[in-house]
Structure formats: structure tokens, C-alpha cells
Amino acid sequence: MVYFYVILSAIFAVFLVKFVKGLSEPAKLERYQNEFRKYHAETLDLHATEIVSEALIEKLNNALDPNYMETVNAEFRLKHPRDSQIKVNQVWRELKRYLIMALVFGKVEMFNSVIDELWHIMLKYGQEYEEFCQAFIGRTIQHHPHSAPVFKPEERTLFDFYYVQLFKVDSHSIQKWGKFFKHDKGQTLLRDFETLELEQLKEKYMRKPTSIQAERTFESFTAQFKENRPMTELNWRKTYEQTDYAAPAYFTYASTDDFDSEFKDIFGNEPNTVSSGSAHADHGGHNSSHDSSSDSSSSCSSCSSCSS
Template sequence: MTFFYVILAAIFAVFLVNFMKRQSEPAKLERYPNEFRKYHAETLDLHATEIVSEALIEKLNKALDIDYMEKVNTEFRLKHPRDSQIRVNQAWRELKRYLIMAAVFGKVEMFNSVIDELWHIMLDYGQEYNEFCQTFIGRAIQHHPHSQPVFKPEERTLFDFYYIQLFTVDSPSIQKWGKFFKHDKGLTFLRDFETMELEQLKEKYMRKPTSAQAERTFECFTSQFKENRPLKELNWQKNYNQTDYAAPAYFTYASTDDFDSEFKDIFGKEPTAVSSESGHAVHGGDHNSSHDSSSDSSSSCSSCSSCSS
């Protein structure tokens, strides 16, 4: 008899939970769009560096229609109701940074399952997504699927190499992507950008075709390795503390034999733990939300690389 009451109580509990979910969804459908509009201005600020063309950022923000973003945002929050809009805006920022990289460079892999999920929801609205891509760079940013997450340390190192030069590295960056250059310091890429001519670099690394704004960003990116590198290495710690710009630290880090020491907050190997949500490894950061943890540092998510074709 006791067992019968336990089963009955369990059934009632499931019914009550489902009932409460159904009752609260209309309220969420009203609250989430309001919160998105309230904090929308935050998603317009990518905290970029001087390398990224302001015109490219403006074009990205203009291409991402607010009504389109609101629909995607609402669907994402319904799937992740524990995440506040402010926390979701961190995912928006990193997705937009990823889209900047996809506009500037050739194939760029995705290394965070949550940001990839936000991108997938964008793709579900096919017409809006195509209009976004056409307005942004005049060509579709394609998804190329893998059936399972694929171990790609070289592609992850290239991702880090791009990211460190283009954007600031703050706490949300490391929460989403984990530390940078865990497997390799990117010396092969560094030598290419130091020694190859601009047209050779464009042929090997730049997305083709792309927008004029993205091409200017690529050209500015290459200058960091020729004209400005000696200056960038000076006072890297002060520079990073004041601006969150980690490129000067990277140049110094690349010239040392140490993977940790004074660079341990930004670069280098770190302990891993298994994430319950995706099976990827989780690296440090604030785990109040499971969606702040990064995917395995060298595992590209399923169905998540962009391509210039």
C-alpha cells in the first residue's frame, strides 16, 4: 500500500510540474521579449579592439534585425529558463564575435555547445538568417555538420590565434571558451603572419569572397605581426589589466618556454571535468549556470563550423 502511495505521489508531482510549466509559459513569452529589448543595447557592444573595422561591427549590428534577434532570444530562453537575460547577452556577444571571425577568415570552427545552440536557433529561421548573411557580407555563412564533436586541437589553436588579436579577453570570454592556447602556442600561424606577404596570407587565411569591411579587418589583423609587434610586447601585464586586450601578452607568451607562470589566467593547460549537459570538458569559470562552461578546448561541436564556400 505504501508503494502505491509513493507511485501516486510521483505521478501527481510530474503532473504539477508540467501544469506549472504550461501556466508560466505565457508569462515568459511576455517577459522575455521585454527583457531582451531592455538590455538589447548591451548586445551591440562587442568590446572589440582597434583591429576590427568599426564599419564591420556596424554592418553586423544592422544586419541582425532586432525582431529576428528577439525571436531567437525568446526561443533560447524558453529552453534555458534559469539563465537571466544578462547572462544570455554574454552568449550573444560571443556568437557575434564568432560571426566576425567567420566573415574575416576562412573556415572557423565552433568550440562552445551553448553558443552553437544559439546559432542553430538563428538557422532555424531560414529566411531571416539568409537575409542577415546577405546584409552582413553578401554571402551565406554555412554550417558544416559533424555527426559527433570532433577532436581538433589545431583548429582550436587557430581559433585562439584569431580571437586574441581581434577581441578583448575578460571573465565571460574565458567562461565561454576556456583558457586560450592550451595545446599549442600557435607558432606555425605566427611565423606565417610574420613572414608571408599580404596577398599570400589572403589566399591562405582570408574568407573569399567577403565584404570590403571584413577585408580591411584582415589587413589590419596582419599588421599586428609586422609593424606593431615589437611595441605590443612592452608592458603587456599593465596593458591587459587596463584594457583586457591579451594580444601583447600572447606575443610575450609565444616567445617563452613556459605554458603557465605569469600567463596562467589567460593561456595554458588546465584541469578538465566532464560537463553533464554535453559530455564536453568544462574549464574553470563561474558554474552558477551550466551554460557558462566551455566545451572541450579542442573538440569542435557537432554541426558547427563556418566555411567560406
């Protein structure tokens, strides 16, 4: 009889928890919606470098309907109730940066599972997602899971090469993606962008087809690279600390023999143990970071997307 009452109490406790959760969820949703509206403006600034076309950023922001974002945001926060809206906005920023990269370049992996989770929630709302894709890229960005995580250090190096030149690298960037150039300094990429002509680079690295705004960004990226690459920045740390612009630091780092030393805050940490996966857009995937908004892998891909 005692066991019967114990089991009955346990069942009652489970139902009570579910009941209280059911009562509190509408209140949480209302709070999440209000907080999203309050801090929505923060998601509009991607903190990009001058390479990224303002028209491209505007196109992305216009394509993402605030009501759609609010719905996706509320569902994401229900899954991550301990994260504030300010912290979730950091996830939005990195997802939007990733989408910019996926529109400009032909192969971009996604290296963070939580950022990819936000993307998956966007996919759940089929009509809204389709409208977003059409407004932003003119075709659907499809997303397919792989059967198992795939270790992709070369793709991670490619991701890093693009990222540190397109966007400011702050503490949130490193928290989400981990430190950059874990496996390789990207010497092959450096040589290609040093020696190939613009049309050759477009053929090899630019996404096709793409928008005019994205093509202009690729051209700006290439021109800025050819201008910056020959220089070694003696004051790279001062530049980085004052502006979060990491490209001068990267070019200096790529010219050294060390993988860490004075660059350890940004580049060249020891590779993490591969343990879980990621995703990719148009041609890419997702990976790791060092906080609650990432998995613990460093360069593996478990799902992918392509446009059609």
C-alpha cells in the first residue's frame, strides 16, 4: 500500500509540474515577445566591416519580417529559458552573419549547434521561411541533416578566412565559434587570393547564382584582401583592441611561424575533440564554441543546406 501511495504521489507531482508549466507558458511567451520588441533594433546591426555591402545587410534585414522573427525567437527562448534576450540577440547576429556569408561565397559551413537550432526553428514555419528566402536570395535555402557528423577542418579554415575579414571579431564571436584558425592558417586561400584574377576567384569561391549586392561584396572582399595582404600590421593589437577588426591581426599571424603566442586570444588554440555536429547553408555546415550556446566540437558537420 505504501508503494501505491508513493507511485500515486509521483504521478500527481508530474501532472502538477506540467499544469504549472502550462499556466506559466503564456506568460513567458508574452514576456519573450515584449523583450524581443524592446531589443529588436540590436539585431539590425551586424557589426560588419566596410567590405560588406550596406545594401546587402539592408536586404537581409528587410527580408526577415519582425513578426516572423518574434515567433521564432519565442520558441527558441522556451527551449533556452535561462538565456536573456540580449544573449539570444547574439545568436541572431551570428546566424545573420552566416546567412550573409552563405549568399556571398560558394561554400560556407556552419560551426555552432545552437545557432543552427535557431535556423531549424525558422524552417518549421514553412511559408514564412519561403517568403524570407525569396526576398533575400530569390530561391529556397534548403537544409538537410547528414547521417553522422563529418570532421571538416578545411571547411572550418575557409569559414574563418571569410569571417575575420567580413565581420568584427569580438568576445561574442569567439564564444559562439571558438577561436579562429584552429587547424590551419589558410595558406592555400592566401595564395589563391594573392595570385588569381577576380574572374578566376569568382569562379572558384563566389556563390552562383547570387545577388548583385552579394557580388559587389565579393568584389570588395577581393579588392580589400589584395590591398591588405602585403602589409604586416605592427600595431595589429592596438587596431584590434580599438575596433575589433581582426584582419590585420590575421595577416600578421599568418606570416609568423607560431600558432598561438601573442595571438592566442583570437587564433590558433589547440583543436578540440570532435564530439558533435553542425550544418551548412547553400553549401555549408555548423560547429562549436565555448559557452552554453555551442556544442563542443571544433570542425564537424552534421547537417547541410543548399539553395534550389
